[in-house]
Amino acid sequence: MFENRLLKVYKHKSKLAKRQGITCYRVYDHDLPEFPFCIELYEDKVYLAEYLRRHGMTDEEHEAWLEICVACICKLLDVKDEIVYIKQRKRKANRHDQYEKTDSKQEYFTVMENGLKFLVNLTDYLDTGLFLDHRITRKMVYEQCAGKRVLNLFAYTGSFSVYAAAANAASVTTVDLSKTYLQWAEDNFAINLLKNKDQYFFIHADVKQYLKTLQPNSFDLVIIDPPTFSNSKRMKDFLDIQRNHVELLNDVLHAVSKGGTVYFSTNFTRFVIDKENIQATTIKDITRATTPFDFEGRLKRWCYRIGK
Numbered sequence: 219m220f221e222n223r224l225l226k227v228y229k230h231k232s233k234l235a236k237r238q239g240i241t242c243y244r245v246y247d248h249d250l251p252e253f254p255f256c257i258e259l260y261e262d263k264v265y266l267a268e269y270l271r272r273h274g275m276t277d278e279e280h281e282a283w284l285e286i287c288v289a290c291i292c293k294l295l296d297v298k299d300e301i302v303y304i305k306q307r308k309r310k311a312n313r314h315d316q317y318e319k320t321d322s323k324q325e326y327f328t329v330m331e332n333g334l335k336f337l338v339n340l341t342d343y344l345d346t347g348l349f350l351d352h353r354i355t356r357k358m359v360y361e362q363c364a365g366k367r368v369l370n371l372f373a374y375t376g377s378f379s380v381y382a383a384a385a386n387a388a389s390v391t392t393v394d395l396s397k398t399y400l401q402w403a404e405d406n407f408a409i410n411l412l413k414n415k416d417q418y419f420f421i422h423a424d425v426k427q428y429l430k431t432l433q434p435n436s437f438d439l440v441i442i443d444p445p446t447f448s449n450s451k452r453m454k455d456f457l458d459i460q461r462n463h464v465e466l467l468n469d470v471l472h473a474v475s476k477g478g479t480v481y482f483s484t485n486f487t488r489f490v491i492d493k494e495n496i497q498a499t500t501i502k503d504i505t506r507a508t509t510p511f512d513f514e515g516r517l518k519r520w521c522y523r524i525g526k
């Protein structure tokens with residue numbers, strides 16, 4: 219059953235990826251409930267994550283079952299099993315976790331997207347360093363960034379920032395609470411030979427507090443992609459995206475120039491935007507327009523283009 223399904227989706231998606239010149243894409247995501255995997259291709263490497271669930275198998279039985287599944291994936295995707303990376307995706311231990319380290323192999327390698335380079339790590343963290351579902355959004359941002367002062371909030375490894383810098387933004391400011399991810403973002407700039415230190419800023423801060431320090435008309439284009447919940451010792455208060463999005467977006471808009479644009483994304487499935495209380499001139503839902511072929515019908519995030 220798994221073989222048939224994987225073969226079918228791989229044939230279909232690899233054809234579309236090839237046509238669009240895409241080398242990193244999601245092949246399979248929990249298509250069959252009995253095989254709760256997420257499978258992504260990062261060029262010649264396979265990222266395989268198993269969603270944790272009560273499977274009723276003993277550890278030995280589970281190990282044997284996984285081995286058969288991996289063999290099947292290797293055969294169908296035509297890869298050697300040493301480049302299948304296995305991760306067990308569990309729910310975060312508590313909703314305040316920023317990120318979870320899963321290993322410390324420190325194996326980074328470079329992949330390409332739209333002619334730009336990104337470092338990915340398939341073993342050490344819950345996520346790989348490049349969120350594939352925002353491929354189209356990154357391109358959109360790229361097309362609008364030339365000459366603009368760009369701010370990337372909750373920037374993670376700075377993939378939006380790299381696109382902005384490559385598009386000749388006037389300045390690119392990258393903000394994240396994690397020093398690890400900020401360094402990763404700087405490394406992504408370095409491998410793309412984006413070296414203009416005077417125009418690129420990497421800021422280690424809590425976004426909620428950082429926004430309160432900004433003057434009006436500080437930025438022209440902002441990307442804001444917050445986690446659903448966030449808390450840490452550095453924060454005075456925790457962030458709950460449903461509860462806090464109006465305040466957060468109004469603080470962003472306060473710092474944006476007239477005619478400026480904010481790209482806002484959230485992974486909170488049950489998110490409802492409170493349009494009336496956001497001080498914007500336009501709010502457009504661009505979830506569909508930013509959904510890549512490999513996430514069609516299964517994307518659980520929202521994306522908006524907000525104008526001032």
Ligand SMILES: C[S@@+](CC[C@H](N)C(=O)[O-])C[C@H]1O[C@@H](n2cnc3c(N)ncnc32)[C@H](O)[C@@H]1O
Pocket residue numbers: 316317347348349352371372373374375376377378393394395396399423424425426442443444445448449453457
């Ligand atoms: C969903 S990821 C953002 C993904 C990113 N926009 C991308 O497309 O690659 C969330 C990021 O927010 C950061 N973060 C969480 N809480 C934060 C806070 N209060 N202030 C700043 N960054 C925070 C995390 O460290 C993580 O890198």
